[in-house]
Amino acid sequence: MTTFNGILLQDMYNLIGIECTLFNDYSMALLLLILVGFLLIMGGMVLTGKYLVNKYMFSDMLEFVWTVVPAFFLFSLGIPSLYLMYYMEGGNSCDLTVKVIGHQWYWSYEMHEFGGEVSIDSYMVQLNDLPVGGYRTLEVDNSLILPMLTSIRMLVTSSDVLHSWALPSMGMKVDACPGRLNFMNLMSMRPGVVYGQCSEICGVNHSFMPINVEFINWSNFLVSY
Ligand SMILES: [Cu+2]
Known part of the structure; x- marks a missing residue:
């Protein structure tokens, strides 16, 4: 609404x-x-x-x-x-590192920390499968789950063309360039779901590769993957 x-x-x-x-x-x-x-x-x-x-x-x-x-x-x-x-x-110190990879036309996330190997493909939920109350073209099947109140280093790159990883409600946007690692520091002050979209014209399905990050507390984060 x-x-x-x-x-x-x-x-x-x-x-x-x-x-x-x-x-x-x-x-x-x-x-x-x-x-x-x-x-x-x-x-x-x-x-x-x-x-x-x-x-x-x-x-x-x-x-x-x-x-x-x-x-x-x-x-x-x-x-x-x-x-x-x-x-x-951002600063040099961080508690967690996440790699963000842009693809035509979805995002994938990798985390190699705490002895775990997390690799997620995040695709948009199609209109017919949208849950009640879900935002059209903004919901994804696997959202990235991250801990709040933690300094997180996002390494952003792309596997094919230029994309851009953007979260308007965190005031951040980083270009995803093939063959290059860009980085930014994220730290959420509160729990919640942050929505974003690819912000670099990257092909026919550019509008359909949303970003969905869920911030939760540490104890829940450690058991979420
Ligand atoms: Cu894109």
Whole structure:
């Protein structure tokens, strides 16, 4: 069901996602401030017929202000944006490593940890087999089950063409390139199911290779495979 929650960004599962949402809110507020301020000044001048141009014909102060104020706005956007970019790179330490492989047109996951060899193929559930309450083209037969509150290193690659492993509610997206390992750090702050889709046009069934990650606690995770 479509709800009002769908108008804005999704509820985030990790700190990076929360930071992205805050940055989006801040930039939109700044944009609105500039737009409304500009419209009020221009509208006021046009409606009243009183133009400020004559008063400020040779004003050094005005030139100073219209240079410094926009520069301040730009820096206030650029600095948090740079901070976020480096934050997304993640740290070097992790507790679990998962390999994600993109195929035409499904995802497969591999985990070689805790003495176990986990290898999963994750295909989309066809429309006829969709469970009640399931999301169309978003449910998969085998979802990736991961522990929450754990730093997980995702190694992303592809076996054929370019794909992209994306989780909008974690603010993360990594390209899957054949012959190359890209990585990202995931850490979910709460349990739940995170949905995503391939985000690189990869062929006719590009729209039908959803990503489904389930975050649960450690004790359940250890017995889930
Ligand atoms: Cu793809």
